[in-house]
Amino acid sequence: MKLQLVNLLLFSEKRKNLLLLLAEGPRNIDEILDLLQISRISLLPQIKKLKEEGLIVQKEDVYYLSIIGDILVKKARPLLDAASMFEDNDYFWSHRKLDSIPFHLLKRIGDLKKSQLIEPGLAQGFDIFPELVNRFIGSSKVMLLFSYFHPQIPSFSLKFAEKGFNIQLLLSKDSFDRFAGDFRYAGERILMNENASIFVYSGSPLEIPALIAISENALFFGFFNKKGKFEGQYLLSFEPSSLAWGRELFEYYVGRSEKVCSMDYPDSGSDSQRTLQNLK
Structure with missing residues (x-):
């Protein structure tokens, strides 16, 4: 037979x-x-x-x-x-919350094959920013999504904006509120740059991944676990298929977010605009 x-x-x-x-x-x-x-x-x-x-x-x-x-x-x-990708890091994937990914991209999750699982050491904690800086040097375009707040997000994003990078920063509503409350000046400085944009996703932070960071040659990806917690583990990939997949996912969330005109969002009225003009 x-x-x-x-x-x-x-x-x-x-x-x-x-x-x-x-x-x-x-x-x-x-x-x-x-x-x-x-x-x-x-x-x-x-x-x-x-x-x-x-x-x-x-x-x-x-x-x-x-x-x-x-x-x-x-x-x-x-x-x-997809099978190869799941097998490479089976424990990681089996404990991740993946329902934030739209179905048309979930079907292509195998595009993330050959991704490296990065687990920061005890001394680093949740600090991925030195790694991001090292990987993003030389890139002219950066896409950043954070659904949790980290105190280095403002300075990290401002650094790239002031270096002339084309930067898109997408935050959950909770993260933006923290940004606007405690790091308002850095946010307004970012918005002064024509090459920089900030977006706010108004839904639940759990409706988007914990983080996405994309340069022209590297992709960082972090998911919440099934209990809705971010454990500080993330994936790193340099594969063209992964970069294309990550950009498509980022743009999907941007299309469901609102662009910020000032750090007074959502009340971005004339007073907010005068604040920007004074900073300039």
Whole structure:
């Protein structure tokens, strides 16, 4: 009895890796063995099964996906990427609150594959800001979302705004209230820069992730746990697919937020505008 195609795709790490490799382009046997770091004797039986089911084709010493194989791998890839990502940090993901992510992006959460789990040491506590600064140097555009308040957010954001970065800062209503109450001057200084924008998400802080920070080449991501607490763990990724996914998610929340004209939001009337003019 022939093996089901799903079994061929999912139930062998060797076959899965071979199919994903061939999805990138045809390979000869020596390239396959070298890239997969596998012995010829263990690979050949898997090649035989895939050829029998019509998923790969061989021409001389070169293997490539058949039309059917190409279709199935493209359909299966999001599932395989998501499974790989969850397996890499299974405990972290199983305890995160993910319902803040819209369904259309949740289906593509495998785009975050190859993300590194960062756990600050005891001396650092929840302080990710030195790491952010180091990763964001040289970037001209920064997107920041914080649904919890950290006292370094104002100075961190102001530093980038005054360096001429194109910065978008999105805060939960509670975080903005703390910002406007205790760090008002820094907020007004940020808003003086034409390249800087502040947005407020008026819903519950738990309706958005704990943090998103995106530069042109790095993505930081933090989720609340299932009890609604942020434990100081976050993901770091440099993959283009992760950066694109993070930007799309950030823009989704911006589209559901209100742009701030002054730190008097939501009462941004003429007195607030005069405050800005006086600062200038």
